[in-house]
Amino acid sequence: MRGVIKCLIFSFATTLLISCSPNDMCLSNQHNLQAGIYSARAKEDKDSTLTSSTVYGLELEEDSLYRNESISYLYLPLSFSSNTTAFVIENNNLKDTIWFSHEKEEVYISRECGFAFNFTLDSMWHTKTFIDSVAIDYPYINYGEDIENAKIYIY
Amino acid sequence: MRKYIFIKIALLFGFCATGQNFDPEYQQSPTNQGIHNQHQQGFGQTDPHHQTHDEAEEEREYREEPKEEIITYKQAEGFTLGVNLEGPINTISDNKQTSISFNTRINISEYIFFHGEIGFQNVNFEKSEYHYDSNGTFIKAGFENDILKKRERGLNDNLLIGIHYGYAFQQHGASHINFENEYWGDYSSSLSTYSLDTHWIELSFGPRIEIVKNFYIGWHLHLKATIFTNNRYDLNPYFIPGYGNGDSSVNAGFSYKLEYMIPWSN
Numbered sequence: 001m002r003g004v005i006k007c008l009i010f011s012f013a014t015t016l017l018i019s020c021s022p023n024d025m026c027l028s029n030q031h032n033l034q035a036g037i038y039s040a041r042a043k044e045d046k047d048s049t050l051t052s053s054t055v056y057g058l059e060l061e062e063d064s065l066y067r068n069e070s071i072s073y074l075y076l077p078l079s080f081s082s083n084t085t086a087f088v089i090e091n092n093n094l095k096d097t098i099w100f101s102h103e104k105e106e107v108y109i110s111r112e113c114g115f116a117f118n119f120t121l122d123s124m125w126h127t128k129t130f131i132d133s134v135a136i137d138y139p140y141i142n143y144g145e146d147i148e149n150a151k152i153y154i155y
Numbered sequence: 156m157r158k159y160i161f162i163k164i165a166l167l168f169g170f171c172a173t174g175q176n177f178d179p180e181y182q183q184s185p186t187n188q189g190i191h192n193q194h195q196q197g198f199g200q201t202d203p204h205h206q207t208h209d210e211a212e213e214e215r216e217y218r219e220e221p222k223e224e225i226i227t228y229k230q231a232e233g234f235t236l237g238v239n240l241e242g243p244i245n246t247i248s249d250n251k252q253t254s255i256s257f258n259t260r261i262n263i264s265e266y267i268f269f270h271g272e273i274g275f276q277n278v279n280f281e282k283s284e285y286h287y288d289s290n291g292t293f294i295k296a297g298f299e300n301d302i303l304k305k306r307e308r309g310l311n312d313n314l315l316i317g318i319h320y321g322y323a324f325q326q327h328g329a330s331h332i333n334f335e336n337e338y339w340g341d342y343s344s345s346l347s348t349y350s351l352d353t354h355w356i357e358l359s360f361g362p363r364i365e366i367v368k369n370f371y372i373g374w375h376l377h378l379k380a381t382i383f384t385n386n387r388y389d390l391n392p393y394f395i396p397g398y399g400n401g402d403s404s405v406n407a408g409f410s411y412k413l414e415y416m417i418p419w420s421n
Contacts, residue, residue: 031336057338065338080334080342106332106344108389111402114284115332115389117342 026113030143032075033085033100033121033150040132040153047072048154050091058086058097074152078102078119078141091130098126098134098152102141109143116143121150130155229420230301230311232262235371237414239272244411251280252394256293258412262419266301270317276396278327285332288348291325293397295357311365313373319357321379323396326350346390353395354383363414371414379406 039048049072056064057077065076065087078100079085086099101122109116119141124134132153141149235258242254256274263269271294278289297319303312328348335341356379363373381404386392392401399406 028335029337060338063338077336077338079339080336081340085339106389108391111391111393111400114282115329115334117334 026109027144029075029077030116031078031080031119031141033078033119033141034146034148035074035076035150035152036137036148037072037074038151038153040155045151050089050154052092054090056088058088061088073148076100078104080104080117089131094129096127096129096131098124098131100124100150107143118142124150126152229265230313231369231416231418232265232420233369233416233418234259234261235414235416237371237412239274240411240413241409242274242276252276252278254394254396256397258414260299260414263298266304268299268301268315268317269296270299270319271296272319272397274397276325276394278392278394280393281331283333283335285329287327287329287393289325289327289392289394291323291327291392291396293321293323293395295319295321295397297357297359299359311371313363315359315361315363315373315375317359317375319359321353321355321357321397323353323355323398324350325353325392325396327390327392329390346388349388351384351386351392353381353386353392353398353401355379355381355395355398359410361410363412369416369418371412371416373412373414375410375412377406377408377410379408380404 037048037050039046049070051070052068053066053071054064054068055066055071055074055076056062057079066074076085076087083103084099084101086097088095088097101124102119103122104117104119107116107118108114121136121139121141124136126134132155134153135151136149137151138147138149140147237258237260239256239258242252242256246253254274254276256272258270258272260271261269273292273294275292276289277291278287280287297317299315299317301313301315303314326348329346332344332346333341334343358378359375361373361375363371365371379398381398395401399408
């Protein structure tokens with residue numbers, strides 16, 4: 001019977017441990033589109049870098065995402081209230097704009113983290129000052145995923 | 156969370172203190188006492204020089220093969236009405252929810268019980284991610300087996316292992332959902348209140364102790380697994396009444412019950 005009592009106390013302690021397990025980790029900025037910079041001259045995809053570049057949302061010039069930085073990979077937050085999000089990339093007084101067309105879907109993450117949006121990238125287009133072309137690599141921007149979604153080829 | 160742990164530990168020690176006479180081996184049974192006294196008489200009062208050969212042989216047999224006989228007494232039977240304090244205790248540590256449930260336990264045979272429970276739960280909170288409301292009720296029914304077969308006279312404690320079927324009906328919704336976007340601005344939406352059902356299977360294990368005549372206190376460990384839900388939307392219930400965390404398909408939990416028994420046999 002002593003064994004049974006010990007077993008009960010053990011099961012009680014085990015349940016305490018279960019109830020004390022840490023809460024879900026909530027991820028932030030999961031609505032960022034990820035884009036790599038590539039050289040348009042190379043025959044195969046080759047990483048490239050834009051030196052001293054500034055990136056900001058269209059009509060949000062005063063609120064830059066990157067300011068005078070060397071950029072080889074971009075994290076671009078998509079808009080929740082519009083189906084199109086545009087960004088301006090400035091490089092040595094040259095400017096290009098890229099537009100992303102997307103659809104959003106509301107998803108429940110957990111009771112601790114609440115909800116998030118998953119996006120599907122439909123299309124993208126751009127001006128052609130120093131950007132040669134763009135391509136969609138992986139069209140889904142999902143909560144918890146860390147994948148490059150688009151490629152930007154520069155001259 | 157610390158407050159939650161403290162309360163649970165305090166309850167554990169409280170029940171352990173109450174259950175000091177819970178262990179039937181802790182006290183000598185009447186039969187054992189008789190044997191013990193007989194041994195004492197044999198060693199203390201009989202002069203070995205006056206023993207016959209047969210008496211000496213008999214005493215040797217006693218020494219070599221002490222016979223232990225435990226008498227099983229019939230326990231009181233009847234039905235109980237009780238309250239589960241799990242909800243009010245959880246409210247102290249988590250004020251998002253209020254709940255209460257009532258149970259009954261009916262002897263089918265001396266060691267088999269039917270156990271039924273009905274309860275209500277309300278969940279309401281507002282956090283930066285979303286505002287949530289839920290109202291629901293649940294019912295559980297099942298059978299429990301008392302594995303504490305050998306007992307002393309007047310000892311009506313039980314060690315119960317049981318299996319239950321649980322059903323919960325609730326209405327819930329999120330009146331405000333916030334999507335944080337530091338760059339382009341936050342976005343908000345809502346999810347109207349809707350109904351859903353949940354079914355689960357539950358295993359339980361734990362003691363029930365008679366602290367005064369016909370008045371019992373007990374705590375049980377519960378292991379629950381969802382078998383069906385008709386939730387049509389993405390929103391999982393924050394709590395499923397009687398089940399617990401709606402995000403998890405398997406839950407472990409405790410119940411703390413006070414019960415009064417109306418006996419039909421003693």
